[in-house]
Amino acid sequence: MNSRELLVETMADLLWERGYADTSPRDVRERSGVGQGSMYHHFPTKRDLAVAALERNIAQLRPAESGLAGPDDPMARIEAYLLHPRDALKGCRVGRMTQDRQVREDPALLAPVTRAFQDAHETWTTVLREAVDAGRLPAEVDPVRLAHTLMAVLQGGYVLAIAHQDPRPFEEACAGALDLLHAAAPHPTTSTHDRKK
Amino acid sequence: MNSRELLVETMADLLWERGYADTSPRDVRERSGVGQGSMYHHFPTKRDLAVAALERNIAQLRPAESGLAGPDDPMARIEAYLLHPRDALKGCRVGRMTQDRQVREDPALLAPVTRAFQDAHETWTTVLREAVDAGRLPAEVDPVRLAHTLMAVLQGGYVLAIAHQDPRPFEEACAGALDLLHAAAPHPTTSTHDRKK
DNA sequence: GTCTATATGCAGATAGAC
DNA sequence: GTCTATCTGCATATAGAC
Numbered sequence: 001m002n003s004r005e006l007l008v009e010t011m012a013d014l015l016w017e018r019g020y021a022d023t024s025p026r027d028v029r030e031r032s033g034v035g036q037g038s039m040y041h042h043f044p045t046k047r048d049l050a051v052a053a054l055e056r057n058i059a060q061l062r063p064a065e066s067g068l069a070g071p072d073d074p075m076a077r078i079e080a081y082l083l084h085p086r087d088a089l090k091g092c093r094v095g096r097m098t099q100d101r102q103v104r105e106d107p108a109l110l111a112p113v114t115r116a117f118q119d120a121h122e123t124w125t126t127v128l129r130e131a132v133d134a135g136r137l138p139a140e141v142d143p144v145r146l147a148h149t150l151m152a153v154l155q156g157g158y159v160l161a162i163a164h165q166d167p168r169p170f171e172e173a174c175a176g177a178l179d180l181l182h183a184a185a186p187h188p189t190t191s192t193h194d195r196k197k
Numbered sequence: 198m199n200s201r202e203l204l205v206e207t208m209a210d211l212l213w214e215r216g217y218a219d220t221s222p223r224d225v226r227e228r229s230g231v232g233q234g235s236m237y238h239h240f241p242t243k244r245d246l247a248v249a250a251l252e253r254n255i256a257q258l259r260p261a262e263s264g265l266a267g268p269d270d271p272m273a274r275i276e277a278y279l280l281h282p283r284d285a286l287k288g289c290r291v292g293r294m295t296q297d298r299q300v301r302e303d304p305a306l307l308a309p310v311t312r313a314f315q316d317a318h319e320t321w322t323t324v325l326r327e328a329v330d331a332g333r334l335p336a337e338v339d340p341v342r343l344a345h346t347l348m349a350v351l352q353g354g355y356v357l358a359i360a361h362q363d364p365r366p367f368e369e370a371c372a373g374a375l376d377l378l379h380a381a382a383p384h385p386t387t388s389t390h391d392r393k394k
Numbered sequence: 395g396t397c398t399a400t401a402t403g404c405a406g407a408t409a410g411a412c
Numbered sequence: 413g414t415c416t417a418t419c420t421g422c423a424t425a426t427a428g429a430c
Contacts, residue, residue, distance in 0.1 A: 003395075018298045021219040024423055036425095037396045046424070091296065098359040099288065099296035101215045110362070117360040138380050142373070148357060148366045149373030153346055156353030160345060162295040163314040165307070169345045176339070176346030177377075183335050184380035200413075221405055233407095234414045243406070 003038045010034075011053035012060075016093045019100045020050055020109065051108055057093040058116045069123050074130040075137075075181075082150070082178055088161035088170035095155045121147050138186055153177045200235045207231075208250035209257075213290045216297045217247055217306065248305055254290040255313045266320050271327040272334075272378075279347070279375055285358035285367035292352045318344050335383055350374045 001009075010032035014023040025046050029039055043049035068081045094116050103109040124147035131137045137146075157170035198206075207229035211220040222243050226236055240246035265278045291313050300306040321344035328334045334343075354367035 019218075019296065021216075022298055025425080026423075035396055035398090037398080039396095040425070041395055044425090095353075095356045095360070096296055098356050099216065099293055101219055104359065113360050114362065117357060121366075140380060141376055145369045145373040145376065147373075148354075148369040149350060149371075149377070152351075152353030152357055152367075152370035152374075153349045154353060155356040156292075156349030156351060157345075159292045159295050159352040159356075160314065160349055162301065163292070163310050165311065169318075169349075172342045172345040173349035174346075176342040176344075177349075179338055179342065180346070180374075180377040180381050183337060184377050222407080223404075232414055232416090234416080236414095237407070238413055241407090 003032075003034045004042045006032050007034055007039060007042060007049060008052045008056055011049050012056045012093075015050060015053050016057060016090065016096065019096060019103075021100055021102045023050075047106065047108065051112070054094075054097065054109060054112050058112055060093060061116070061120075065120060065123050068127055074127050074134055077127055078131065078150075078181070079178060082154075082174040086170070088158055088167040089165070091158045091162060092155060095158065117151070120151060124150060135186055137181065138184055141184070150177060200229075200231045201239045203229045204231055204236060204239060204246060205249045205253055208246050209253045209290075212247060212250050213254060213287065213293065216293060216300075218297055218299045220247075244303065244305065248309070251291075251294065251306060251309050255309055257290060258313070258317075262317060262320050265324055271324050271331055274324055275328065275347075275378070276375060279351075279371040283367070285355055285364040286362070288355045288359060289352060292355065314348070317348060321347060332383055334378065335381055338381070347374060 007028060011023070011028050014027055014031065018027075023046075025039065028034075028049065029036060039049075043052070064081070064084065067084075068077050070077055072080075094113055097103045097109065097113045103113070121144075125143045128137065128141070128143035128146050128150075132139060132141060132143060153173050153176075157173040160169035160173060161167050163169075204225060208220070208225050211224055211228065215224075220243075222236065225231075225246065226233060236246075240249070261278070261281065265274050267274055269277075291310055294300045294306070294310045300310070318341075322340045325334065325338070325340035325343050325347075329336060329338060329340060350370050354370040357366035357370060358364050360366075
């Protein structure tokens with residue numbers, strides 16, 4: 001792998017582990033093994049490298065999201081996504097950025113984060129709308145709103161896991177959300193089809 | 198106010214706004230107006246000051262939590278807590294700490310955070326159990342699990358709000374969680390009593 | 395593209411006077 | 413308790429040779 005890619009990959013990992021403010025150019029050099037000259041040749045500032053690394057971290061999440069958008073039964077996709085095994089103690093590569101003041105205050109760093117959340121929200125809204133249309137969720141739920149709720153469960157789940165230093169609160173939070181979705185589901189237990197009268 | 202209190206209050210605000218790693222002793226001195234000598238007289242290290250400030254931030258959240266534990270109808274308390282107006286863009290004073298590597302790696306800083314989350318979880322579990330016992334939530338829901346879910350909605354709601362630079366996703370996430378609780382509630386709408394045949 | 399040398403300023407204190 | 417002076421080391425580059 002060339003120096004440029006190596007730098008981006010290393011910075012991406014460090015952003016995930018430590019955030020932007022707490023990662024120094026030196027950290028990147030030492031972990032990547034790339035020299036000072038090379039580093040500043042490819043990326044004139046730490047910020048430039050971070051922008052590239054952030055894009056990489058965002059791209060990293062796309063496979064999982066495309067599963068959520070996939071062709072299967074919508075409730076099955078929701079369930080699979082919420083129960084998908086994750087290393088909860090590591091937190092979210094993208095959500096983490098929101099807690100870094102230097103990221104929040106720099107449009108070049110914040111904008112990709114905002115877009116990533118908007119995209120994820122759209123994906124969630126679509127699958128939830130499909131679940132409602134399929135009669136798997138009550139027509140009263142607002143897919144746009146519920147999309148925020150479920151994304152919050154995931155993002156907040158990471159916070160709980162780190163606070164407790166235990167991945168289980170994350171898993172419980174997701175499982176609890178699923179429990180609610182199931183409990184709220186229209187009950188075809190009564191009959192094969194039971195629509196509004 | 199004396200220097201000591203002033204330092205703690207200032208550091209508490211800075212921890213909330215910027216986290217631990219991104220707050221320097223100089224930041225504290227400049228905002229508080231307390232001199233170098235005084236500062237290091239009261240707190241030999243930045244870390245010592247941060248521990249005191251963190252305890253203060255945790256204490257700050259207790260009034261709200263005691264409302265959740267209060268004497269009213271349990272569902273009303275849950276609703277009030279979730280819909281309580283918050284400055285979502287500022288994030289959670291305590292949850293924010295989980296995203297700071299230097300906090301995660303220092304037991305003196307992490308332990309108070311862990312305890313605060315454990316306490317909040319207990320409070321949530323109790324009120325949810327009361328709601329189940331009162332027949333306001335289905336007996337199938339696990340209060341312990343759902344407590345994690347609702348805490349995650351709040352913590353994650355802050356993340357969404359910051360990512361979008363808009364408090365509405367936070368509010369929507371909370372409202373959506375409430376929608377689900379209501380949709381999942383045992384329905385005395387059908388009839389006075391309609392249990393499993 | 396990569397290397398080594400050099401530079402400015404802030405972080406995070408420590409020392410000792412008042 | 414508070415003040416001013418001083419110190420080491422790292423953050424974040426810049427310069428110029430190879």
